[in-house]
Amino acid sequence: MIRAGEFHNGAIFDDAGNILEIIWFQHHKPGKGGAMVRTKIKNLLTGAITERSFSPSDKFRTVEVLKRKKTFLYAEGESLQFMDMESYEQMAIDKKKLGLACEFLCENMEVQGIYIDGNLITVELPKKVTLAVASTVPGVKGDSVSNMTKPATLETGVEIKVPLFIEEGEKVVVSTETGEYIERA
Known part of the structure; x- marks a missing residue:
């Protein structure tokens, strides 16, 4: 058993x-009333992400999770x-079930x-x-001082915002959680 606290x-x-x-949690103690735990949670069965508050004393059954290495083959x-x-x-x-993350899958990645009760969940x-x-699109000279971005389509087909200095063919590092550009590779 695990308590929300x-x-x-x-x-x-x-x-x-x-x-x-x-995914994210925060203990919150308002000026009036009892404490609460604010969370952002992902339903592993449906892939839905929601925000929810719990009382710190709420109890839940913990789940045994088994992780095994997999290789992505293809989408069908x-x-x-x-x-x-x-x-x-x-x-x-x-x-x-994967949500935004499936946009960043490459063959052989x-x-x-994640297995729960012997079943592959996600x-x-x-x-x-x-x-x-x-x-x-090509960057415009002289715009390198500001934090301007431009759209770029990656090899997986997903479109993200990148700085103006990024050109076609370059490799970039992207967060799979937020889908945002992190740095040039």
């Missing part, structure tokens, strides 16, 4: 049959195909498969990935 980032628990993961319709690195077994996951991408810029 003991939450930490990455904690996984069961709330009325929903398997939830803490609304499903993504992965291969287990130990057993070489292939399995599919619905794109909706290594990810962590996969976890690295916090940041390096991708090539497939297309972008």
Whole structure:
């Protein structure tokens, strides 16, 4: 059992049959009334992310999680195909369960498969990935002083904002959690 007052980032628990993961939490003590724990949680079964508040004394069942290395093979319709690195077994996951993260998957990318009760629930991408810029408009000379950005399409097809100095063919590091440019690779 885990109490809401003991939450930490990455904690996984069961709330009325929903398997939830803490993405972000904050202990909050207002001037009046009791303390509360504000959270941003991800439902691992549906992929939905919501914000919710709990009383610090609320108790939940902890869930045993097994992580195994997987390799992304290919996308087929609304499903993504992965291969287990130990057993070489292939399995599919619905794109909706990954949310924004599926936009950053490249063939042969290594990810962590999340198993709960022996079932593959979702996969976890690295916090940041390096991708090539497939297309972008040229930057205008003289704009290098300001923090201007321009749209760029990456090799996976996702469009992000990058600084003006980034050109086609360059590799950039992108956060898989926020989808934002971090740095030039």
